[in-house]
Amino acid sequence: MNTRTPAALLVGLLTLASSSWSASAAPGQQATNPILFADVPDVAVIRVGDTYYMSSTTMHMAPGVPIMKSHDLVDWDLIAYAYDTLDDNDALNLANGANAYGRGSWASSLRHHGGQFYVTTFSSTTGKTHVYTTRDPEKGPWRANAFKPSLHDSSLFFDDDGRVYMVYGGGDLRLVELTADVSGVKPGGVDQVIVTDASRVAGDRIMLRAEGSQLIKHDGKYYLFNITWPRGGVRTQIVHRAEKITGPYEGRVVLSDQGVAQGTIVDTPEGDWYALLFQDYSAVGRTPFLVPVHWEAGWPVFGVDGKAPTTLDLPADPDGLETLVGSDEFDRAPGDRPLPLAWQWNHNPVAALWSLNARPGWLRLTTGRTDDDFLQTRNTLTQRTFGPESAATTRLDTSGMKPGDYAGLGVLQRHYGVVGVRIDAHGKSLVLTTANGDEPVEEARLPLSQDVVELRVECDFSPRGEDQAYFAYRLDEQADWIPLGAPLKMRYTLPHFMGYRFAFFNLASEQAGGAADFNYFRISDTIESGK
Numbered sequence: 001m002n003t004r005t006p007a008a009l010l011v012g013l014l015t016l017a018s019s020s021w022s023a024s025a026a027p028g029q030q031a032t033n034p035i036l037f038a039d040v041p042d043v044a045v046i047r048v049g050d051t052y053y054m055s056s057t058t059m060h061m062a063p064g065v066p067i068m069k070s071h072d073l074v075d076w077d078l079i080a081y082a083y084d085t086l087d088d089n090d091a092l093n094l095a096n097g098a099n100a101y102g103r104g105s106w107a108s109s110l111r112h113h114g115g116q117f118y119v120t121t122f123s124s125t126t127g128k129t130h131v132y133t134t135r136d137p138e139k140g141p142w143r144a145n146a147f148k149p150s151l152h153d154s155s156l157f158f159d160d161d162g163r164v165y166m167v168y169g170g171g172d173l174r175l176v177e178l179t180a181d182v183s184g185v186k187p188g189g190v191d192q193v194i195v196t197d198a199s200r201v202a203g204d205r206i207m208l209r210a211e212g213s214q215l216i217k218h219d220g221k222y223y224l225f226n227i228t229w230p231r232g233g234v235r236t237q238i239v240h241r242a243e244k245i246t247g248p249y250e251g252r253v254v255l256s257d258q259g260v261a262q263g264t265i266v267d268t269p270e271g272d273w274y275a276l277l278f279q280d281y282s283a284v285g286r287t288p289f290l291v292p293v294h295w296e297a298g299w300p301v302f303g304v305d306g307k308a309p310t311t312l313d314l315p316a317d318p319d320g321l322e323t324l325v326g327s328d329e330f331d332r333a334p335g336d337r338p339l340p341l342a343w344q345w346n347h348n349p350v351a352a353l354w355s356l357n358a359r360p361g362w363l364r365l366t367t368g369r370t371d372d373d374f375l376q377t378r379n380t381l382t383q384r385t386f387g388p389e390s391a392a393t394t395r396l397d398t399s400g401m402k403p404g405d406y407a408g409l410g411v412l413q414r415h416y417g418v419v420g421v422r423i424d425a426h427g428k429s430l431v432l433t434t435a436n437g438d439e440p441v442e443e444a445r446l447p448l449s450q451d452v453v454e455l456r457v458e459c460d461f462s463p464r465g466e467d468q469a470y471f472a473y474r475l476d477e478q479a480d481w482i483p484l485g486a487p488l489k490m491r492y493t494l495p496h497f498m499g500y501r502f503a504f505f506n507l508a509s510e511q512a513g514g515a516a517d518f519n520y521f522r523i524s525d526t527i528e529s530g531k
Contacts, residue, residue: 029316031074031290033308034278038321038386039285039499040066042107043263044214045276050269053112053137054276054288055082055119059104059498060092061344061382065121067110067137068324073266073274073290074314078323078341082108082119082132082142085348091125094347094378100125101375101414102497107212107262109156109166118182120166122150129154129166131182147184151176155213155224159245165190167224171209173198175246194247195240199228201251202238207231210238214264221298224249227262237261237277239300255302260289265300275302283413283467283490284387284459285499290314325383325390328521330356330363339381346380346412346503353379362397362517367405367508373440374410374418374433374505382412382501387461389527392502395477395519396421398428399451404510406431409455411469412503414496416440417488419455419471420505421448432471432485444485456481457502458527459490467491469500470529483529 042057054068054076063081070076086105090098105121112118119132119142128146154168156178164178164186177189185191198210208229215224224240233256240251255261255275263277273293281287291308293300303309326342338356355364363381371377383392394409398421401407408420417434428448433440456472469488472481490500502523506516 031312031314031316033289033310033312034281034287035074035290035312035317036076036288036321036324037281037284037388038287038324038384039501040068040288040324041278041286042212043276043278043288044108044110045264045266046110046112047266047268048112052266053110053117055108055110057105057107057121058344059102059106060100060347061104061498062086062092062348063344064105065108065119065132066341067119069137072314073268073276074312075317075319076324079138080140080142081341082121083130083144086123086130087126088348089125092348094376097376099376100347102495105130107153109154109214111156111158113158118156120154120156120182122152122154122168124150126150131156133182145183153211153213155215156182157215157217157245160217165215165245167194167213167215169193169213170211171199172196173210173213173224173226190246192246194242194245195224195249195251198226198238198240198251201240202228202236202253202256203230203233205231208235212262216264219298222249223265223300225254225264235259235261235280237263237275237302241299252299254300255291255306255308257303257307260291260308265293273300275300277308279308280492281387282461283492283500284385284461285492287387321384321386325386325523327523329361330518330520331361332356342383344382346382346501347378349379354381358515359517362519363504363521364400364515364517365407365504365506366515367402367506367512369512370404370508370510372509374416374435374507375412375414377505377507380412380503380505382503383521383523385411385459385461385500385502386525389458389460389462389465389525390502391456391458391524391527393454393456393520393522394504395452395454397452397517397519398423400515400517401506402508402511402514405506405508405514405516406433407506407514407516408504409457410503410505411457411459411488411490412501413490413498414493415488415491417457417469417471418503418505419457419473419484421453430473430484434485434488436489446484450475458529459500460527460530465530468530470527472529481528487530 065082091100108121151168173195210226237255240249275291406422410418432444467490
């Protein structure tokens with residue numbers, strides 16, 4: 001994990017797609033960076049045969065640690081999550097005033113060894129290092145194990161002699177030996193600092209000490225990749241190499257351009273090499289960057305003339321973000337997943353309080369307790385926003401809601417915005433609430449005399465849009481959208497450490513048991529407001 005750049009770094013834009021719309025590349029069109037214009041940070045990547053697998057971070061979301069696959073390093077499909085829930089505690093359950101915003105599980109490591117896939121992650125919320133294994137990352141099952149301590153930004157590594165290690169830490173990077181079954185730290189095994197003050201290869205004035213370890217072995221040498229951040233500079237990728245896993249290591253900077261950093265390298269079946277890294281891209285989140293790599297005198301050389309290119313000598317992704325985001329009509333056929341993989345809950349859900357069967361064709365969210373704020377509301381269902389523009393719409397039926405309830409559609413981050421229907425002593429009202437500061441503020445309210453209303457949220461992450469979110473409603477599906485309130489200035493914050501997400505919610509402030517029904521979730525890559 002790493003801190004954020006304070007401003008957006010402008011890069012080439014990617015054509016996007018979802019299950020309800022498509023944007024196929026023209027014949028001969030080149031791939032562009034970011035390869036995924038959405039929040040997919042802390043990338044780890046491996047190749048097994050002709051297939052690449054990538055894991056990422058979604059922290060307090062459930063399920064967690066998304067697993068993606070590709071055959072060309074550009075077109076990625078979301079295929080699974082390593083876990084349904086990380087643990088059962090107050091912070092992950094949004095219980096007793098606790099939360100796991102900005103925490104949960106952090107940067108993962110991904111390996112394939114002995115016919116088995118390994119995903120490791122770590123958590124300050126649980127105080128443990130978590131290990132997930134399977135022989136089939138698409139079908140599972142995933143088996144879970146955890147041990148103490150929580151090894152920060154750890155990279156799992158199987159050496160040729162059968163020994164198993166993790167490299168971890170910040171600043172001073174440590175190597176610890178694990179048991180052969182990766183169930184814990186090996187008693188009496190290697191446990192030592194292998195690189196002292198790893199950031200010094202990038203200078204003396206460092207804002208973020210080296211972290212985000214990813215270790216590989218190539219041509220008999222060990223290569224340890226990390227991120228660091230010099231003061232007055234940008235996020236920077238560094239590498240250290242050694243003849244032995246315990247060192248000594250020598251290091252150098254391999255990329256300092258546009259803040260593109262943190263990740264590892266992977267080879268293609270044809271023998272080409274690429275680095276899969278990511279870039280801070282303002283409020284949309286941290287977006288994956290693919291950077292060509294070649295070798296000189298036993299060192300990996302990143303980029304083109306030292307730069308992370310906007311275009312790549314690879315075919316463009318024909319279907320964009322499909323599977324990572326997607327529209328949903330909430331109709332299910334026998335054998336379908338209850339929720340497509342694009343959906344994640346904000347913290348652990350309560351299974352009994354959501355349903356697609358209570359009213360076929362609708363998602364029902366039922367309150368199970370009272371809460372004071374959107375950020376503390378359980379069973380908030382989310383999908384990523386994406387750039388450069390994205391919009392989400394829904395139809396909400398409020399007939400099952402109770403006095404004190406507030407339900408609708410919003411964008412989730414610390415500085416959130418939600419548009420929906422609130423019921424109080426005066427009846428039903430359309431209400432826009434934003435949290436531009438430390439406390440939420442009701443920005444707009446209109447009386448509502450009907451049960452069903454359509455809601456819309458638009459996000460403009462383009463340079464022109466300056467990360468604005470717009471809110472609208474309509475009372476008739478044939479009518480035009482009516483703006484409600486002022487735009488929200490979206491801001492990526494470290495307390496949440498995640499790009500903005502579209503979110504369905506149902507909040508009870510007086511009594512539990514009210515139900516909000518959502519008829520669909522439809523996304524598009526164009527917006528109407530702010531132009």
